[in-house]
Amino acid sequence: MIQEPGYRLNVGLIIINDNGKLLLCKRKNMNSWQFPQGGIDKGETPTKASKRELFEEVGIKSNCVKLVGSMSDWVKYQIPKNSRRNNFVKKGIKGQKQKWFMYRLKKDAEITFENDPDGEFDDFKWVSYWYPLHTIISFKKNVYRKVLNDLSPIFCKELKHD
Numbered sequence: 001m002i003q004e005p006g007y008r009l010n011v012g013l014i015i016i017n018d019n020g021k022l023l024l025c026k027r028k029n030m031n032s033w034q035f036p037q038g039g040i041d042k043g044e045t046p047t048k049a050s051k052r053e054l055f056e057e058v059g060i061k062s063n064c065v066k067l068v069g070s071m072s073d074w075v076k077y078q079i080p081k082n083s084r085r086n087n088f089v090k091k092g093i094k095g096q097k098q099k100w101f102m103y104r105l106k107k108d109a110e111i112t113f114e115n116d117p118d119g120e121f122d123d124f125k126w127v128s129y130w131y132p133l134h135t136i137i138s139f140k141k142n143v144y145r146k147v148l149n150d151l152s153p154i155f156c157k158e159l160k161h162d
Contacts, residue, residue, distance in 0.1 A: 050103075
């Protein structure tokens with residue numbers, strides 16, 4: 001895990017349900033959709049952060065999912081100046097450096113946003129694999145394209161196990 005000046009270390013989460021759909025969440029008070037993601041705390045491994053963020057952001061406990069894959073590479077993006085949150089600006093954060101994980105729901109799990117201290121999301125939907133590329137905010141599009149391309153063999157393998 002290599003910290004880079006100006007980039008917050010972060011995990012991205014792709015969650016697959018039994019119908020082969022992916023969980024996409026709507027940012028609170030915005031018409032902006034994304035995969036759950038969140039920061040890596042000091043001393044925390046990316047895998048541990050991904051399981052914590054699963055619970056915090058969407059209410060899914062780690063015993064309800066199976067880790068089916070992750071990207072070996074880290075990907076990063078810059079946040080446009082006018083979109084940076086105040087706490088990012090104060091810390092000199094210009095973007096995020098992410099490790100992406102793909103989880104498969106083992107059993108039905110209720111999606112809830114009540115555990116999120118930041119209250120980032122207010123809605124969700126299950127979408128087809130490539131759908132997020134058509135709805136993601138422009139500055140994250142290249143990251144999403146890379147992540148979906150890199151993880152598609154794992155996704156296809158998961159669908160064949162059904």
